[in-house]
Amino acid sequence: MGIESSCDETGVALFDSEKGLLDNSIYSQTKTHQPFGGIVPELASRDHIAVLLPMIKKTLSSNNLSLADLSAIAYTAGPGLIGSLMVGGTLVHALSFGSNLPVIPVHHMEAHLLSPMLEKNAPGFPFLALLVSGGHTMIVEVSGFGQYEILGSSLDDAAGEAFDKVARLLSLPQPGGPSIQKIALNGDPKKYNFPRPLKNKGYNFSFSGLKTAVRLMIQKELESKSNEGIETIRSDIAASFEEAVVDTLVSKCLYALKERDCDKVIIAGGVGANKKLRLKLKLACQAIDKKVFYPRFDFCTDNGAMVAYVGYRRYAQRKKASGPILIRPRWKIDELEKNYKEINNG
Ligand code: KG4
Ligand code: ZN
Numbered sequence: 001m002g003i004e005s006s007c008d009e010t011g012v013a014l015f016d017s018e019k020g021l022l023d024n025s026i027y028s029q030t031k032t033h034q035p036f037g038g039i040v041p042e043l044a045s046r047d048h049i050a051v052l053l054p055m056i057k058k059t060l061s062s063n064n065l066s067l068a069d070l071s072a073i074a075y076t077a078g079p080g081l082i083g084s085l086m087v088g089g090t091l092v093h094a095l096s097f098g099s100n101l102p103v104i105p106v107h108h109m110e111a112h113l114l115s116p117m118l119e120k121n122a123p124g125f126p127f128l129a130l131l132v133s134g135g136h137t138m139i140v141e142v143s144g145f146g147q148y149e150i151l152g153s154s155l156d157d158a159a160g161e162a163f164d165k166v167a168r169l170l171s172l173p174q175p176g177g178p179s180i181q182k183i184a185l186n187g188d189p190k191k192y193n194f195p196r197p198l199k200n201k202g203y204n205f206s207f208s209g210l211k212t213a214v215r216l217m218i219q220k221e222l223e224s225k226s227n228e229g230i231e232t233i234r235s236d237i238a239a240s241f242e243e244a245v246v247d248t249l250v251s252k253c254l255y256a257l258k259e260r261d262c263d264k265v266i267i268a269g270g271v272g273a274n275k276k277l278r279l280k281l282k283l284a285c286q287a288i289d290k291k292v293f294y295p296r297f298d299f300c301t302d303n304g305a306m307v308a309y310v311g312y313r314r315y316a317q318r319k320k321a322s323g324p325i326l327i328r329p330r331w332k333i334d335e336l337e338k339n340y341k342e343i344n345n346g
Contacts, residue, residue, distance in 0.1 A: 001013070001014055001056070001059070001070050001072075001073045001074070001308060001311075002014075002015065002073075002074045002075070002106070002304045002305065002306070002307030002308025002309070002310075002311050003052070003056070003073065003074065003075040003076070003088045003091070003092055003304060003307060004075075004076050004088070004108075004111075004302055004303060004304045004306075004307045005048045005052060005075070005076060005080075005084050005085065005087050005088035006076045006078070006079070006080025006081065006084055006085055006088075006108045006302065007039065007044065007080050007081055007084060007134070007135075007302060008028070008029040008030070008032075008033060008039050008044050008047075008084075008302075009026055009027065009028050009029065009301065009302040009303070010026070010027040010029075010047070010048050010051050010052055010055060011024070011025070011026045011027075011302060011303045011304030011305070011307065012024075012025050012052070012055045012056055012059045012304045013025070013059075013303070013304035013305040013307065013308040014059060014063060014065075014308060015305070015308035015309050015311070015312045017312060020118075021118060021305055021308070021309075022063060023059050023062070023063055024298075024303065024304060024305040024308075025055055025058070025059060025304070026298070026302075026303055026304065027047075027051045027055060029043070029044060029047045030174070030175070032044075032047050033174065034173060034174060037168055037174060038164070038168075038174060039081075039174075041081045041082075041083055041084070042083065044081055044083065044084045045081070045083030045084050045086070045087055048084055048087040048088065049087050052087060052088065052091055053091065056091075056095075067095060067098075067099040067101060068099060070101055071101075071102070071315060072101055072102040072103070072104050072311060072315045073092050073095060073096060073101050073102075073103055073104070073311070074092075074103075074104035074105075074106045074307050074308060074310065074311020074312075074314070074315075075088040075089055075091075075092040075103070075104075075105065075106065075307065076088055076106050076107075076108045076111065076307055077089060077105035077106060077107070077326045077327055077328055077331070078107065078108065078327060078328030078329055078330065078331040079107075079108055079109065079135065079136075079328065079329060079330050079331045080108055080135075080329060081329065082327065082329045085327045085328075085329060086327055089105075089325045089326065089327050090325060093322050093325050096322045097322070102315065102322070103322035103323075104310075104311040104314050104315055105326040105343060106307050106310045106311055106314065107310070107331055107333060107336060107339075108302075108307075108331075109131055109133075109136055109138075109269075109333045110146075110148070110310055110333060110336060111306035111307050111309070111310045112131055112133060112268040112269045112306060113129050113131060113140065113142065113148070113266075113268055113333070114145075114306065114309060114310055114313070115268050115295040115299045115300070115303075115305070115306040115309070116266045116268060116293045116294060116295045117309060118295060118299055118305055118306065118309055119293070119294075119295060119296065119299075121293065122293070123264050123266055123291070123293040125142060125143060125144045125145070125147075126141070126142055126143045126144070126262065127142050127262065127264040127265060127266055127293070128140070128141055128142065128151075128253070128256050128257060128260060128262050128264070128265040128266070129142050129265070129266050129267075129268060130249060130252070130253050130265060130266070130267045130268075130272075130281075131268055131269045132158070132159040132160060132249065132267065132268075132269045132270070132271035132272055132277075133158060133159075133160050133269030133270045133271065134158060134160035134161055134164065134175070134270055135158055135160070135161070136153070136154075136158050136269070137153060137154040137158045137159045137160075137205050137207075137271075138150055138151075138152065138153040138154075138333075139151045139152045139153075139203050139252060139253070139256050140333065140334075141256075141260055141262070145313060146336050146337050146340070147337070148333050148334050148336065149334060150332075150333065150334050151203040151256055151260070152202060152203025152204040152205065152252070152256075153204060153205065154204070154205040154206065154207060155198075155204055155205065155206045156206050156207060156208035157206075157207040157208045157211060158207070159205070159207060159245055159249065159271045160175075160176075160177060160269070160270050160271045161207070162207035162208075162210060162211050162245065163175075163176040163177040163180055163245070163271065164176035164177070165211050166180060166211060166214050166238075166241050167179045167180050169211075169214060169215055169218050170183075170218065170234050170237065170238060172238075175270070177270060177271060177273070177274060178273075180238045180241065180242055181242065181274055181275065181276070183234060183235045183238045183239075184235065184238040184239035184241075184242045184276075185235075185239075186231075186232075186235040186239075187232075187234075187235030187236040187237070187238050187239030187240070188235075188236045188239055188240070189239040189240055189242065189243035190240070190243070191236035191237075191239070191240050192217055192236065192237060192240035192241075193240070194210055194213050194214060194217075194240055194241055194243075194244040195209055195210055195213050195244065196210075196244055196247055196248045196251070197209045197210055197248070198248075199247070199248050199251050199252075200251065200255075202255075203252065203255070203256060205248065205249075205252065207245070210241070210244055210245070214237060214241050217237060218237060221233045221237070222234075242274070242276055243276070245271075245277075246274065246276050246277045246280050247280075249271075249277060249281070250277070250280050250281050250284050253265050253281060253284075253285075254284055254285075254288070257285075257288070257290050262290075263289075263290055263291060264290060264291040264292070264293065265281070265285065265290065265291075265292050265293075266292070266293040266294065267281060267292070267293075267294050267300075268294075268295055268300060269300060270300055270301045270302070271300075272294060272295065272300040273297045273300035273301060278294055314340065317340060317344055323343065326343060
């Protein structure tokens with residue numbers, strides 16, 4: 001069983017080594033946080049407490065299983081919001097205490113990174129991974145399971161964070177990515193030539209300058225217009241912003257594929273659900289004979305399936321019951337082999 005509770009989604013899933021994914025349920029807290037225009041960590045923890053145990057019970061009963069039928073329980077130990085992580089970590093350890101099941105702490109970004117493995121057309125190692133979520137933006141060279149080298153990351157805002165902040169500037173509901181994608185469909189992506197920060201300059205990303213450029217444009221355009229033209233301006237700004245982010249992410253992937261002489265790239269994390277990004281990266285990769293892999297839309301954003309899958313992979317290394325409750329609100333992805341040696345010996 002895999003439990004995800006790192007941010008504002010509660011996920012519970014079952015993965016079987018032979019049959020694959022058996023069950024996957026998700027509870028989104030969008031409605032809880034919407035009135036506040038962003039995620040309120042304290043409310044996120046409370047929602048996880050309210051829904052997690054009933055979700056686990058329902059998952060077991062609808063599959064005619066009890067805890068004793070499981071091999072292990074995996075949970076997201078980090079990175080993420082400390083209170084939300086604590087809910088998953090303590091509950092899973094309590095279940096383990098009562099049932100003697102092994103507990104597997106999972107790295108949230110490793111779970112995103114391996115989420116394309118849940119698809120029929122799964123990539124084989126090695127590959128490059130573009131990880132684009134609300135908290136992280138990275139290009140990672142993946143040479144095997146657990147072998148991750150970060151080639152570049154965002155120097156400031158994550159890509160998803162930029163979508164969320166621009167959505168707020170445009171008075172659109174959170175999470176910002178889907179809201180921007182929706183109104184961008186009616187807009188002209190070429191109307192505003194927003195900056196593409198650090199494009200053609202190595203592996204790192206930067207999105208805060210782009211966000212500032214969008215903010216200044218919103219002030220300039222919306223202050224001078226009457227109500228009639230406002231919807232068009234908002235759609236044009238959303239479409240042009242989305243275009244700038246997609247253009248930057250695609251060009252970084254192409255650069256990395258060339259520099260590292262690699263033939264495949266995967267996209268994962270919430271922003272990986274962006275339809276324009278998926279399409280443009282696919283077309284760009286086709287043109288240079290490289291392959292691109294994505295998880296299905298539901299597995300781009302946070303979910304329990306990816307945690308159950310990584311739990312299954314890491315289970316081979318940990319067959320004993322639980323150690324201390326491990327929570328790592330900050331946890332780098334590039335030292336996991338060393339970290340797991342410590343965890344499994346601890
Ligand atoms: O991976 P995720 O669910 O949570 C984190 O680990 O952070 O990513 C959430 C982020 C949010 O910033 C959200 O706005 C963004 O992913 N997102 C999108 C789309 N769907 C979700 N960004 C762009 N286009 C989308 N369709
Ligand atoms: Zn995530």
